Amino acid sequence: MNVRELFRNKLENSEVIPGDSVRGELMRKLAVKEFMSFNPARFNIFYLGGVAAVALVSVLIMTSRPTTNKTLKEHTIIENNKTPDTISFTEPQKQPSAEKKSMPISQVVNITERKLSTGSETKISIKNIDSKVINSKDEITPAIKTDSFKIKAIYQDEVSDKNKQATLQRTIGAAFDVSVSGGCSPLKVKFLNRSISYDSCRWVFGDGGFSNEKNPEWIFDQEGEYKIILKVFNTDGNQAIASSTITVHPRPVARFEMTPEKPVIPDDEIRFMNYSIDAVKYKWEFGDGDYSNSFEPDHKYRIYNNYNIRLIAWSQYGCSDSMLVKNAFSGSGCFIDFPNAFIPGSGGPVGGYYSIRSDEAARIFHPSTSGVTDYHLRIFSKLGIPIFESNDINMGWDGYLKGQLCEPGVYIWKVRGTYKNGEPFVKMGDVTLLKE
Amino acid sequence: MVNDLIIIEGCAKHDRRSQQLLYDKYSRFLLGICMRYAEDKAEAEDILQDSFLKIFFSIKDFSGTGSFAGWLRKVAVNTAITHYHKNLKHRYHIDIEEYVSAETGISSFEESFYTSEELYIVMNELPAGYRMVFNLYAIEGYKHKEIAEMLGIDTNTSKSQYSRAKAVLRDKLDKLGKLKKSY
Numbered sequence: 316m317n318v319r320e321l322f323r324n325k326l327e328n329s330e331v332i333p334g335d336s337v338r339g340e341l342m343r344k345l346a347v348k349e350f351m352s353f354n355p356a357r358f359n360i361f362y363l364g365g366v367a368a369v370a371l372v373s374v375l376i377m378t379s380r381p382t383t384n385k386t387l388k389e390h391t392i393i394e395n396n397k398t399p400d401t402i403s404f405t406e407p408q409k410q411p412s413a414e415k416k417s418m419p420i421s422q423v424v425n426i427t428e429r430k431l432s433t434g435s436e437t438k439i440s441i442k443n444i445d446s447k448v449i450n451s452k453d454e455i456t457p458a459i460k461t462d463s464f465k466i467k468a469i470y471q472d473e474v475s476d477k478n479k480q481a482t483l484q485r486t487i488g489a490a491f492d493v494s495v496s497g498g499c500s501p502l503k504v505k506f507l508n509r510s511i512s513y514d515s516c517r518w519v520f521g522d523g524g525f526s527n528e529k530n531p532e533w534i535f536d537q538e539g540e541y542k543i544i545l546k547v548f549n550t551d552g553n554q555a556i557a558s559s560t561i562t563v564h565p566r567p568v569a570r571f572e573m574t575p576e577k578p579v580i581p582d583d584e585i586r587f588m589n590y591s592i593d594a595v596k597y598k599w600e601f602g603d604g605d606y607s608n609s610f611e612p613d614h615k616y617r618i619y620n621n622y623n624i625r626l627i628a629w630s631q632y633g634c635s636d637s638m639l640v641k642n643a644f645s646g647s648g649c650f651i652d653f654p655n656a657f658i659p660g661s662g663g664p665v666g667g668y669y670s671i672r673s674d675e676a677a678r679i680f681h682p683s684t685s686g687v688t689d690y691h692l693r694i695f696s697k698l699g700i701p702i703f704e705s706n707d708i709n710m711g712w713d714g715y716l717k718g719q720l721c722e723p724g725v726y727i728w729k730v731r732g733t734y735k736n737g738e739p740f741v742k743m744g745d746v747t748l749l750k751e
Numbered sequence: 752m753v754n755d756l757i758i759i760e761g762c763a764k765h766d767r768r769s770q771q772l773l774y775d776k777y778s779r780f781l782l783g784i785c786m787r788y789a790e791d792k793a794e795a796e797d798i799l800q801d802s803f804l805k806i807f808f809s810i811k812d813f814s815g816t817g818s819f820a821g822w823l824r825k826v827a828v829n830t831a832i833t834h835y836h837k838n839l840k841h842r843y844h845i846d847i848e849e850y851v852s853a854e855t856g857i858s859s860f861e862e863s864f865y866t867s868e869e870l871y872i873v874m875n876e877l878p879a880g881y882r883m884v885f886n887l888y889a890i891e892g893y894k895h896k897e898i899a900e901m902l903g904i905d906t907n908t909s910k911s912q913y914s915r916a917k918a919v920l921r922d923k924l925d926k927l928g929k930l931k932k933s934y
Contacts, residue, residue, distance in 0.1 A: 318920050319889040321860045322870060327890050329867045330779035331786050333796055338774060341800045342767075348804060349765060729933070741930060 487512045489547045489557035497562035499634030501536040504561055506543070513547035513555070521561070538565035564632035567594035571626045571638060580619040580644060580685060587612055587626075594628035594636075602643065619644065619685050649686030649734035656747040659714025659721075667710045680746055681711025682730070689733040694726055694746075702726065714748055723750045755819050763811045770807055778803075780820065781827045786871050787886050788831035790879070802830040828891060832901055835883055860924060864931075873923045880904075881916035888913050 316324075350365065487510070494505035508516060508529050518526045520533050521541030535541060541561045548554045570590040578585055587599060589611045599607040601614050602622030616622065621642040629635045657680040669679045680694070687708055694703040694712055702721065703712045714721055729743040758776070761769025782799050789795035805826050813822050874882060883902055887893045888909070895913070899906040 316860050316862055318860065318917050318924070321862060321865070321924075322874070322885075322920070323890050324862055325865065325867045325870050326783070326787055326874070328780070329783045331782040331792075331795070331871075333778050333782045333799060334792070337796045337800065338771075338778070341774065341803050342771070344800060344804060345770065345807060348808070352808075741933065743929070743933065 487547060487549050487551075487553045487555045489513070489516075489545050489555035491543075491545050491557055491559070493543070493559060493561065495561075496559070498564065499566050499630075499632065500538050500563045501534050501566075502561070502563045503532060503534045505532050506530060506545075508545065508547075510545065510547040510555065510557070512549055512553075514549045516545060516547045519544040519546075535561060535563045538563050564630065564634050565593050566634045567628045567630040567636050568592040569594065569626045569628035569636040569638040573624075573640075573643065578644065580616045584613050584615045587614065587624075589626070591626070591628040591636075593630050595631050596629040598627045600625040600627075649738065651682050651684045651687055651690075651730065651732070651740060651742065653682045653728060653730070653742070653744060653746065654680070655745070656749055657714065658749045658751050661720060661751045664715035664718055665713050667705065667713050669709065669711050679711040679713050680728075680748075682708075684708060686735045687732055688735045690730065691732055692728065692730045694728045696721075697725055697727065699727075721748055723748050756815075759810055759813060759815075759819070762807055765807070773806070774803060777820070777823055781823060784824055784827045785831060787874055787890065788828075788835070788882065790875055794834075798827070798831050798834050801834065802827040805830055824891075828887070832883070835879060835902070838879075860928075864928065865924065869927060873920060873927065876923065877916060877919060881912050881919065884909050884912040885916040885920070889917075 490509045490511075492507040492509055494507075495502070506518065510516065516527065516529065518528070518531055518533075520526070520535070520543055522535060522537065522539070524533060526533070539562075541563065542558055543561055544556060544558045546554055546556050568591060570592070572588045572590065574586050574588060575583055589597065591597065597608060597610060599609070599612055599614075601607070601616070602624050603616055603620070605614065607614070621644060623639060623641050624643045625637055625639045627635055627637040654677065657677045660678050665678065667679055667681070669681050682692075684690075690706065690708045692703075692705045692712075693701060696702055702716050705711070725745050725747050727743065727745050729741075731739070731741045733739050758769050758773050762773055778799065781802055782795060785795040785798040785802065786792065789798060802823075806823060809826075813819065874885075877885065880902075884898060887898045887901065888895065893901070895906050895909040898904075898909045902909070904912075
């Protein structure tokens with residue numbers, strides 16, 4: 316029977332019992348798929364409910380979009396309807412920028428004195444809400460806490476000799492501080508609202524996110540420059556706006572591979588291939604105590620072990636990422652291999668003990684191994700007569716039997732045992748005994 | 752045993768109970784097919800689930816003429832091919848040693864000597880491309896030209912992959928045989 320017939324006969328209609336979880340998982344997938352594909356046959360209350368929920372959520376999302384077309388005046392000074400043109404209120408201070416970590420705002424109002432259109436001097440007395448008279452050239456520094464602060468200016472018009480008054484509401488002011496103005500993604504930023512005279516606020520974070528909290532926290536998980544906008548509103552219908560920029564640098568990605576993939580330790584030198592992205596500086600920890608800062612280092616391990624290898628990569632902005640390969644050589648380091656020839660010395664039996672250094676001339680037949688815990692080697696002549704046996708991995712065959720050098724030729728070996736990962740092995744082959 | 756036709760009718764109406772009956776009746780048969788196309792049982796079970804989803808959603812297309820089992824087999828094989836294409840990018844590793852296996856050793860095998868579990872294992876160890884071609888040609892009985900179209904490869908590639916697959920399988924069976932005898 317050839318290969319094709321063998322497989323066809325045995326496997327064409329052979330059955331395999333699926334695992335217990337397969338059925339349940341299939342039914343779950345089926346339910347999801349049926350739900351997703353509209354099917355009148357299965358149209359029921361759940362389906363209706365699901366559709367209604369989806370519709371509701373989408374309506375909510377649509378309506379909660381921030382309205383962006385409103386134009387805002389940065390500072391609104393509301394005076395009462397008939398403001399005399401003798402008084403002007405100017406704010407010398409610009410909106411404090413968040414990046415400068417501004418001082419608490421003291422809203423300074425300069426009051427300047429001007430001439431009336433009639434040309435005569437105007438006497439002005441200005442009172443704040445507490446009716447405290449202040450001089451015209453004074454600066455009014457209202458307490459931050461009083462949201463309803465108003466300035467009342469009373470002046471006497473010499474021409475008409477009437478008292479007129481102007482009322483100034485305290486200006487609403489928007490400002491905020493940030494915990495950091497830049498960093499590596501994902502970047503968590505705390506915002507501290509330092510606005511004054513406001514009742515509600517709205518933050519727009521520039522990445523599509525927004526918040527109505529007073530002092531929100533936000534995580535920026537994508538690189539980029541984000542314009543943070545804070546709008547504050549008060550019940551008088553005034554609003555103010557402040558903005559700042561957060562710079563989020565990309566985080567590099569640390570990636571590496573090793574070659575050879577299944578190295579023979581300690582013989583092979585391991586070459587590390589660096590596939591990191593957006594990085595300029597590297598640190599390799601080989602797990603055996605050695606370090607390297609090269610881009611793609613080579614490393615030779617002195618003994619076999621399960622090393623944890625770590626690569627840390629830094630970007631030009633100092634952002635870092637790391638990749639750790641645990642037990643980098645587990646399993647892969649286990650092997651047992653035999654040579655196919657050896658040359659016993661003719662000077663008499665030497666015993667089979669060997670070490671890799673002492674047997675460079677291949678005097679002793681022995682395996683090259685790694686990670687072998689249990690070991691049983693037998694050697695037969697071509698006729699199947701047992702010649703040599705060893706349970707000691709350090710004990711090879713010196714080519715002698717009972718003090719006599721065996722005939723040159725082919726001998727059969729067979730080995731069985733266990734690797735330290737628990738995997739058993741059985742191997743057999745032949746070895747040629749060569750004459751010195 | 753419930754009649755296939757009743758089950759099919761129920762499945763066409765998306766009746767849950769009929770779907771479960773269909774699964775109970777045919778899952779082992781279909782997994783037997785999927786196992787040949789997969790690297791391990793977990794992957795085979797993935798293919799099996801996808802196959803059943805396809806079956807449940809297109810059972811109304813089953814004409815009713817011809818063998819139902821044959822139709823199911825076709826769906827499973829097609830799903831396996833889709834799966835192979837989807838995972839192709841993950842499979843750029845093909846052991847070099849597989850290429851050099853010479854056509855040596857015994858070329859006749861005793862059917863009773865190997866269990867189907869062993870044959871599945873040997874099959875699973877084949878490089879994915881070889882496995883697809885070998886299955887489609889040797890077991891499903893497609894022509895090389897058809898296989899070439901299904902897998903999007905050249906007809907000659909299909910032929911050469913088939914003969915290499917055979918050589919690798921022969922080699923693996925030989926080794927397995929020796930190992931079994933030595934115990």
